[in-house]
Amino acid sequence: MVHQSPRSSAEYAALMQQWGEHFTCIAPDTPGFGQSDPLPGEPEIAEFADALCEFLDALGVGQVPAYGFHSGGIILVTALKRQPHRFACLAVGGYAIWTEEEMRIFGTRYLPEFHPSDYGEHLTWLWNRMLEQSWVFPWFDTREDARLSVAHADVARVAQAVSEMLDAGNAYRAGYGAVLRAPRDIPPADAPPETGNWPPCLITAYDGDPLQAHIDRLGHMPAGWRAEKVRSPADHQAASLAFLQDHVDDAACPELAENADEGWLSLDGGLIHWKGTKGGSLILHGPAEQMCEPGEGDIAIDVPGHGQSDAFDDAKAAVDSAASALGASDIVWPSPPAGDPNHLYPDMTPDRFGEYLQRAWAVARAEAFFQPWYEASAANAIPLDPARLDPAALHARALARIRAGDAARRWHETLLNLDGAPR
Structure with a gap:
């Protein structure tokens, strides 16, 4: 299951729960998105397609049915043509066939540079852009x-x-740009691969999808390929699932x-993200902070409700x-x-105007001036470290706080209630 740009595999979390009744669902973060490293240089679509196949090799998977939406469909069709x-089979949600004029417009404005700014102005742009x-x-x-419907x-x-x-940062331009520049040619109907026929493919686009009109631009397709306009996102997903089920056998993953x-780790109540060396000391980080980088022989986790770990009712038990x-x-x-937990952790609940983003950024700046951050006075001033006011450092602290939300306060209270634990 290959995601669209500039998203990540997280967009498929709910769909994987549904389709997991029928398949083992695997959704990677494509290079430069989510938790995946970017490809070097200025990669083109073929390199993203090859990276996807390399990922399947790393998992030990030979042949798979596949699903991709928008950019994910472009990567998959390219991968299919190469391997x-x-x-x-493929099920694709919307396949873009841009005109020269559309490409001209995209090329000049669609992918601006995206870097953290000193006072968080980039967050205002990002909220409204999305x-x-x-x-x-x-x-x-x-x-x-x-206008869209x-x-x-x-x-x-x-x-x-x-x-x-925010995970992708400016790396989004490489992945998204490669998709926009990708040749818009589906496999030739009159030139099948040496291995036989092209694997079957269904392309659907729902009402309101800006790519629905592109269904009429697809032209002649190979045998076993078809394209349809459907009414709603639910209809698109249902048609895609039915097509995938019709074109695969029941072989176990x-x-x-x-x-x-x-x-x-899949624990009772959710997932815990870890990295390091199993069997070593487990190093934990503080509230609204990022995972510690484990030293040699150690192991670290995103504590409950932080980073990539789910929140748990009982953080210590988790x-x-x-x-x-x-x-x-x-x-x-x-x-x-x-400091007072009721003041240390202001509300990070997303709101209609994206104000929570600026709130997190303001806290990240204040943390470099005062301790606790909310006591802006000479008595609470701490030595200024320019590195802590670097936009990249502010970005990391603000993002950690946003991800944690109210779990930061609960983790603080957990730490206060520990009795005799090594620190």
């Missing part, structure tokens, strides 16, 4: 003709997209390879369970920061 034997992408397409085209102000949806873009030094599952020799608990 058709890797795919049993919100208004459902109002007009492209996001910067404010002509009446560019699927306009919304769904705070949760926008906040999720914003969070994923092979045992998948796992990383030895990073992964997720940590204890994680330590047991990872074979940790001991647990090194952090000391809670000085």
Whole structure:
């Protein structure tokens, strides 16, 4: 399941739960998005397609059915053309066939540089860019003709997209740019691969999808390929699932390879993200902070509700369970920061106007001046370290706080209630 740009595999979390009744669902973060490293230089679409196939090799997977939406579909069709034997079938949500004029417009404005700024101005742009992408397409085209029928102000949806873009940072331009520049040619109907016919493919686009009109631009396709316009996102997903089920057998998924030094633990109540060396000391970080970088022989986790770990009703019990599952020799608990938890952790709930983003940024700046950050006075001043006011450092602290939300306060209270734990 290959995601669109500038998103990540997180956009498929709910769909994987549904389709997991029928398949083992695997959704990677494409290079430069989510938790995946970017490709070097200025990669083109073929390099993203090859990276996807290399990922399948690393998992030990031979041939798969595959699903991709928008950019994900472009990557998959490219991968299929380069290695058709890797795919049993494809289901694609919208396949873009841009005109020269559309490409000219995209090329000049669609992918601006995205870097943290000293006072968080980039967050104001990001919130409105993600919100208004459902109002007009492209996001910067404010002509009446560019309006979309699927306009919304769904705070949760926008906040999720914003969070994923914050992970990608300026690397989004490489992945998205490669997709925009990709040749818009589906496999030739009159030139099948040496291995036989092209794997079957279904392309659908729903009402309101800006790519629905592109269904009429696809032209002649190979045998077993078809394109349809459907009414709604639910209809698109249903048609895609039915097509995938019709074109694969019931063979069991092979045992998948796992990383030895990073992964997720499935505990009662959610997932815990870890990295390092199993069996070493488990190093924990403080509230609203990032995961500690484990030293040689140690192991670290995103504590409950932070980073890539889910929140748990009982954070200490979750940590204890994680330590047991990872074979940790001991647990090194952090000391809670000085200050009143009710003031240290302001509300980070996403709101209609994206004000929570600026709130997190303002706290990240104040943390470099005062301790606790909310006591702006000479008595609470701390030595100024320019590195802590570097926009990249501010970005990291603000993002950690946004991700933690109210879990930061709960983790602080957990640390306060520890009795005799090593720190």
